[in-house]
Amino acid sequence: MSKEKLIVALDVNNRAEAMSLVKELAGVTDFFKVGMELFYSEGVGIVREIAAAGAKVFLDLKLHDIPNTVGRAARVLVRSGASIINVHAAGGGAMMRAAGDSAREEAAKLGLPAPAVVAVTVLTSIDSNAFTREMGYTGAIEDRVRTWALLARESGLDGVVCSPREIKMVRKACGPDFKIITPGIRPAGSDLNDQRRVMTPGEAIKAGASQIVIGRPVTGAPDRCAAAAAILAELSGA
Numbered sequence: 055m056s057k058e059k060l061i062v063a064l065d066v067n068n069r070a071e072a073m074s075l076v077k078e079l080a081g082v083t084d085f086f087k088v089g090m091e092l093f094y095s096e097g098v099g100i101v102r103e104i105a106a107a108g109a110k111v112f113l114d115l116k117l118h119d120i121p122n123t124v125g126r127a128a129r130v131l132v133r134s135g136a137s138i139i140n141v142h143a144a145g146g147g148a149m150m151r152a153a154g155d156s157a158r159e160e161a162a163k164l165g166l167p168a169p170a171v172v173a174v175t176v177l178t179s180i181d182s183n184a185f186t187r188e189m190g191y192t193g194a195i196e197d198r199v200r201t202w203a204l205l206a207r208e209s210g211l212d213g214v215v216c217s218p219r220e221i222k223m224v225r226k227a228c229g230p231d232f233k234i235i236t237p238g239i240r241p242a243g244s245d246l247n248d249q250r251r252v253m254t255p256g257e258a259i260k261a262g263a264s265q266i267v268i269g270r271p272v273t274g275a276p277d278r279c280a281a282a283a284a285i286l287a288e289l290s291g292a
């Protein structure tokens with residue numbers, strides 16, 4: 055099982071902690087997620103530093119704005135060296151197309167590898183109660199995820215971020231080459247924290263996830279290397 059199936063979320067607010075995690079986990083995994091907390095604190099330098107250390111970065115900034123703004127931001131993010139960037143599917147087809155087209159154009163212009171551009175569908179922290187009563191959506195979460203996944207594919211994006219519960223459905227709707235990246239992963243018996251639509255690492259890979267994202271169950275473990283290694287072992291057995 056490829057080490058790249060596991061992406062560890064570096065949800066910390068400073069360079070020293072982030073790089074210490076990257077070094078500590080180097081033998082186990084070499085794919086890390088930089089989210090808003092670390093990026094807003096350290097800027098693009100941290101993405102470049104992780105890449106320079108030989109690891110890959112999923113830059114999880116969830117862009118969501120008008121197409122022109124998102125397209126221009128995507129161009130800038132190409133220069134960070136991130137392997138994956140993302141937008142919110144709720145921004146619509148034109149916005150997703152602007153992100154994907156701009157990232158590819160900019161990468162070609164600069165002679166850099168183009169990052170995969172994926173769309174976040176319904177956040178894994180949302181349950182059906184919040185989805186309908188608080189957010190006002192009608193219908194099931196699964197239907198919304200399917201609609202947005204198909205729109206992302208039509209808009210030229212490489213894949214989606216969704217909960218593991220929707221993996222099988224998205225795989226069937228969008229085909230074998232579409233990237234399905236799933237947070238909301240919890241090893242059996244671990245704390246859900248604020249996650250609501252979850253599965254275990256093995257279940258998610260068995261269902262057809264391209265990659266899984268895990269933060270606190272690894273970064274909050276007493277032995278972080280052992281926690282990550284146990285997850286990879288579970289993936290190999292799935």
Ligand SMILES: O=c1ccn([C@@H]2O[C@H](COP(=O)(O)O)[C@@H](O)[C@H]2O)c(=O)[nH]1
Pocket residue numbers: 063065087089174176177178179215216237238239247249267268269270271
């Ligand atoms: O729907 C989503 C989209 C992104 N995330 C991010 O993934 C990690 C999960 O961390 P855990 O500690 O394993 O819960 C976190 O960085 C989120 O920002 C998500 O959870 N759900």
